[in-house]
Amino acid sequence: MNKFSFYKGGSAFWYLILFGFSLSYTPALAHKLLRPMQSVWQQSQISGTITDGTSPVAGVTISIKGSASSGTISDFNGRYTLAASPDAVLVFSFMGFITVTEPINGRKTINIQLQEDATQLQEVKINAGYYSVKESERTGSIAKITAAAIEKQPVNNMLAAMQGRMAGVNVTQTTGIAGGGFDIQIRGQNSLRAGGNEPLYLVDGVPFASDIIGYSNTTGVLPRSASPLSIISPTEIESIEILKDADATAIYGSRGANGVVLITTKKGKQGKTKYTANVSRGNGTVTRFMDLMDTQQYLDMRKEAFANDGITTLPTSAYDVNGTWSPTRYTDWQKELTGGTSELTDLQASVTGGSQRNQFYLGANYHTETTVFPGDFIFNRASVRGNFSHTSEDDRFRADFSVGYTQQGNDLPATDLTRDSRILAPNAPALYDAQGKLNWENGSWSNPLRLLYASYLAKSQSLIANSQLSYQIVEGLEFRTAFGFTDLRHNERRTNPSTLNNPSLGFGSSYSSLYRNTNNRQSYSVEPQLNFNRQWSDSKVAVLAGGTFQQQEGNQLILFADGFTSNSLLNTLAAASAVYVVADDASQYKYQAFFARANYTYKERYIVNLTGRRDGSSRFGPGKQFAYFGAVGAAWLFSREAFFATSSILSFGKLRASYGTTGSDQIGDYQFLDTYSTTSNGYQGSTGMQPTRLFNPDFGWETNRKLEIALETGFLKDRIFLTAAWYSNRSSNQLVGIPLPGSTGFTSIQANLDATVANSGTELSLRTVNLQKKDFSWTTDFNISFMKNKLVSFPNLAASTYRNQFVIGNPINIKLLYHYTGVNPATGAYTFEDVNGDGVLTAEQDKKTVADFNPSFYGGLQNQLRYQRLRLDFLFQFVKQQNYSSDYFFSRPGLLSNQPVSVADRWQQAGDATLYQMYSTNSNSDAGKAFNNFQASDGVVTDASYIRLKNVSLSYELPQNWTGQLQCRLYVEGQNLLTFTPYKGTDPEFKTTGFLPPLRMLSAGLQLTF
Template identity: 30%
Template sequence: MDNLRKTLGCLLLFLFAAVTSTYAQVAKQYSGTVTDADSNEPVIGVNVTLKDAQTGTVTDLSGKFSISAPVGSTLLFSYIGYVTKEVKLGTNTSLKITMQEDQNQLSEVVVIGYGAVKKSDITGAVASVSSKQFKDQPVKRVEDILQGRTAGVAVTSVNGLPGGTVKVRVRGTTSLNTSNDPLYVIDGIMSGGLDVNPADIQSIEVLKDASATAIYGSRGANGVVLVTTKKGVEGKVQIYADVAIGVSNILKKYDLLNAYEYATALKEYNGISFADDEMEAYKNGSKGIDWQNLMLQTGISQDYKLGISGGTAKNKYLISANVLNMTAMTITTKYQRAQLRINLDNELTKWLTLSTKINASRTHSHNGGIDIMNFLNYSPTMEMKDPVTGVYNMDPYNSVNGNPYGARVANYGDSYVYALNTNMDLTFKIMKGLTLSVQGAANYSHVPSYSFTSSLAKPGQISGMENASRMNLFWQNTNNVTYNTSFGDHHLTATAVFEASGAEGRNLKLTGSDLANEFVGYWNAKNAKTRDGENGYSAEAIVSGLGRIMYNYKGKYMLTGTFRADGSSKFQKKNKWGYFPSAAVAWDVAKENFMSKQNIVQQLKLRASFGVVGNQSIGAYTTLGMLAPTNYDGYGSDAIHTGYWTGNLATPDVTWESTYQYNIGLDTSVLDGRLSFTAEWFRKDTKDLLLRKPAPQYNGGGSFWVNQGEVRNSGVEFTITATPLTDKDIFGWETSLNASYLKNKIIDLAGSDFIVGENYTSIGGGPIQIKKVGYPIGSFYLYEWANFNDQGANLYKHQSNGSLTTNPGADDLVTKGQAEPNWTFGWNNTFTWKNWTLNLFINAALGQDRLNVSRYAMGSMAGVYRFISLSDAYYKSWDKVANKADAVYASHKNSDNRNYPDSDFWLEDASFVKLKNISLTYNIPKKITKVADIQLSVSAQNLFTLTKYTGMDPEVYSESDYGFNGVDMGSYPVPRTFTFGMKLNF
């Protein structure tokens, strides 16, 4: 009995200990704070759960949590965009948890137009740029973000002026007579440009193949650029301030003859002599004009950004403002931009949300345009002004154009853009997986411009003024029904959209000349002796219906099909509708069972797609027969009569340009996402080209449009992204390299072999570009320079028999060179060490040519440029070199010498490699400053360029026939800029 009693006692004691131990474990309370490992800011809404159990909680607005858990158990901390963290619990009940951003998860969801999809499920060619890739760089416009960062996207500056034109091409030039610009879509609303503060951008996606772009139908032929702006974040108020100050200068100037050298050359070639005291003054520099120093200056930029965001789980907001002031490198040129954005997200009920986006902006450009080629050719020995009248003199020796300095300081102009963009989106959660989005937008812009011409600008100049105004209204309504469902291993997303959009434009212009006085500049119409005016109105609309199905089986077999129908007011009844289908398939081999035992390859996806997209970038009334009014003098009287002549012939059969696209792609990701590789092959066949043809004079003249011709773009693209080093406390390195090869070729030109481009009558010569079957768009049409003859005259090749001549004819013109590059590259590197970050960004273009008309003008004594100003054209001419084999320029004395601007002597290889950005930043965390996270930065843009091109900048160009580039007529170069910045995050 005693033994039994002892046994029962021990058993009860053991059970009591077990129960009390278990009770103690269940009752243990743990609390703590979750913070971001980089910013040390609290992370709100983190899921805190007990591993292998259902209990859990979330962090509050301060990142704090409290949970009951047994000692020895494990807590899981998980949140979208962060690496899930496991913490084993001990006796310490006060926890401090830090979470690291998961770069792979952050890039998973990609916007694809009318929806979003996980990156792993994409079947088309989509390039994505996140804000992280440019947040530490002083970008001032969205196009700067795209340049060099996305394979297949070529970004070229037409000029480097503040607010200047930038050309974006996605997979080449497809159209000859219509726009080649991509479609821009900002937060789901189609836009005519990229009027967005870069600091407001969350991500940019570029849709490149038909599988991705066919959803936009007749507007998708040139690619689609989707911009998604940031939203407010739930939690405490976040405030940021950003200040960047930059100084800019010309990276490269021409080596011109100084006043003494110019005077010496004038005497040598033209027999013009200067007095001895003048020559001495030119020699010692006390007299003479350095035109480059006079017209160019150090540019200054001031970029201020301020933003505030926050909110609750149901109501979030983001408000941001940006003010940019820029003084250009050319005298009197200024540019200003001010923007205000308000983004609101409201959960009205459990089944209804409202998203509101408002963006207001104002830009102002003062004296925006400049003719650099003109001042490069002006004489350094001339007198600037008439001392009696104050009129700016013309060049007595060289250029016959007006005084470039007088044109800048006596004349002036201002242009403005006032824009208000509004966007509201109501989203209804109808049932599980089924949503309806009703989105409406209205974008209004007012574009006034004013110019004044002074009688002092040059001799004989008649004073004048011009006031012009353009008002545009664009509206869009998009109704999107999307159904997401999963059943077993199958996932389906179906989208149906009805969309309507339209645009109206009004313009008004008033001009006056021979002003009674010039004191009030362009506000002077009443005092003009002669006045004229004109106005106009246009309206267009498009209605669309579209559908898309995305199917996914086990994440390894994917299928996407889209169909869109567009009805456009631009085409007449029988061709009003266009239909644009596409299909794409993908197979992720890495998800197959035979790959399950390896852990190196996470993705090995093969893709293929085909589709048709369109282009309807013609005028609102292009297909209608139209008469153009004109005024003419009455016979035998002073009366003015109005008459009409044929402007446009009616073309009811004209329809959409259609681009048939084929794409094959490969996506790989290895080593847990630390190394990824994408390769693409594509072909774009654009058929039924919209060509404008002249009508014969016997039919009344004018022009008409036809659907004839074909252009092909084909190529390959490669993108490699890697994170070789991941520990930023030791050393971190992220790198991304992209490369694109593009071949452009004209297949057909309405039965013709070629179409000759426009003449550059301002410099003489004939047509310099040609559209020719078998050659790329932007090919040059030039005389083939052979060498110099024994007297130093230029020799050109006769194409008929190969003989040489100093006087070639039209039959001797040949097609050669190309304006667009074959290869483009971009290489972005980010190095981190503790609180330091270094970024190096390089882009390159290979295989492009430029016709350097500026060098022709400075190096020739021909046409309107009557004398030379380029130093090499004098010292390396046939006349000056001892060894004639070393001559670079022809003799300026030989009367048989002929310099032609349309000669391949002036055609140069303009391939280049540019260090686009190098920036160094240092982050001071809030835990040190006690006030805010502070980031200090210093950076340089366009620090150096490697190129054989002798012009100022191989990247820029002067727009030619229908916007094709390749001709340098003194384009404003992209400046070298040094920027100093400071960012504060409160």
């Protein structure tokens, strides 16, 4: 045999190896040597679902610890499958979430719930309008909330979801009735005009006009009309970004003076088709009732008032004390008229999914909400939204189409019963008689339920559609075009039937009346853009250039009809004896602009951002229609410098600053033109015309100059993250009505006033990761904003009609009041400071005390806690401010009107030192005249600061080994739960007289995903 055959023969070689093992065989050695081969032989399929506690997470990387294999990625449903040995360890990683390591331990199914990693939030991209930017690299001031925060709040308006969550953004509610409005101020008030401080709203890039769509005589129960923003369902929103400083807003030019609100709706995502259903039920109640007099306290007050006035024989109209009404009867009218329960229902369903090239989303929402008033009144909103995205095979072409349609109905009483509930005498008669009919008590009172016969009905339809087409011409150069369309149709009516009146007065249907308001608004917009991005060596450049072309058309018709033949025909104009056209307006607004942005980044730590825009608006006269706006922003990421690279404390540091100009054309259409209207004073049977506005060709833009300096710092791997910003804004060239001499036939002319309003302040935001473990985590977010508003200049203010409204050096949201000096212990009447010492109290000379109703500071404190599948979120909102006290809303103590129990501390005899003056029913007495001055003094201004438990959300996700492929989440949510305040009225936030304040809302729901 050839001596090399042993080595050439494979079998001989293995025989020799086995012979060697047989000489030194031990069981432990065999197990050690054969274990790798057993792991391969025993590998099995491991599968599961990955969620964030509320929904599946797609794109999660799953790998085997210590293995070089590529692993796998979770699909759109959060599902994954991979082969691994029973004793391997899986690693789950995804940007923005904590990496999870999970031993297999022989299991076949492993479901993972990821937790947000607050230390990675700097890498998340945020929407800046025409472009997106990493949180760590933005040079502007942008605040953001996501669907995760919005969906935890039982609210019907997206603005309510923003309260207390954003620094520099102050949102107040104007009514507790569904469909009502909100006031929003982003870094204060810039315009002297109340209607000139609204921000710009964009829904998926499409401008959405927030102008009031109602009419004062038809809105009825809703102060300041119905809110157009209530048409947008909060459940449709993916995120809301607020652009605040010049760097962020200047690219929107004249429309960004008061900030920009970017609303992004939900979109489709890659993965298997996912179905989601959500149902919740809840209720709302008044948060707090006022402490009012009971029957005995009230009657004592009334009798004492008559005695103080020297009246011994009670008048026949004093039904409450002259024996007509029972002196032992008591009704808590607050509970009777506003103590009901508002019921709310939310139904949501969506389907989403798609491939790498095509994604889709289709969602539907239905919301209903009743009122706390007696009767069957309801607000309802139904909406449907669809989105489709396509990317070409070569990744160069992309198309996005989105459309949303909403139909909203508001069937409400025409009058808010809140004021009646507070002023009705506690011994007033019963609401119903023995036959169950409205009780008029022989004509001795006006039954408050009569107001429910009048109705307010509003119906709105809204369509918002947009498409974005983009094409990559060459690498780094992309052309994009956005098309937008909005259509808003609003119809409302208010009926006033004759049954509102006491039957004993004999008013028939001819005294019935009807108001109708029809308001339609359509808008078209086109925005072509060119984007260039290039990176080489240490430099990165991004250039954007584009244009905006928008046209908005509106039509409004307001009718008034009376003299109806029957109340059953009250909604039929043909049944009226007279129909009057209150307004018949058609308007057209055209807007065009060209904008550009250039961003340069050097070594990923030095950033300069330049923006500019040339705007044109049809709201200004010839030669004034165009204006230029621009800004520069810069940032230095000093934590990326070499001398901070080894720091174990500072993990992130950025210093940024910006300066620029924005503008405003929020003045309405045709304000620079001379306009005419019809007059009832005709000539020989012909309708006459009269001038209503003077022509002003010099009518131009308001200008807002903004400066900001900010510091962003992260410590201990961003477990502590602090942002501090200081800003100073100055708004000039104010668009107001400038007073004219009466000899001109006009009181004012619309023009630019050389007045300047300044807003400055400091904003602090703090995020801390208190605990972050596998089963338990706790994060806290805190924000606080200090602000100061000031009228810097106003030429010839003392000689203008605004002299009793504004004071140079003070905020513009002020009231000039008498200075209250207490109750005269000798006479028992209120006293006030006589400023000029002439012995006479006059508004012109003695109203010199300034009451500032701007908040000194405001903010919020939010905590998010998680234990395994249980989540608890709660938010405290706080505001330091002044407001009118309850004394401002009530009539003079002693009249036929209930009062707070606090007025019992009144003057009764000479020498008394009391809070309130003597009771009186005589308006011509010293006490009567003093009371009128009292309500125009700082005596009715009080501390209205508060801390409110704004929102609580508790949710639990059922384990999937119980539910299989079905994900099930149970939750309970609350809004406006507790309020801590020294304020004695019903709600310290509320500044509107006689309307229902925000309600306490509680709801529970179930969410299913499969």
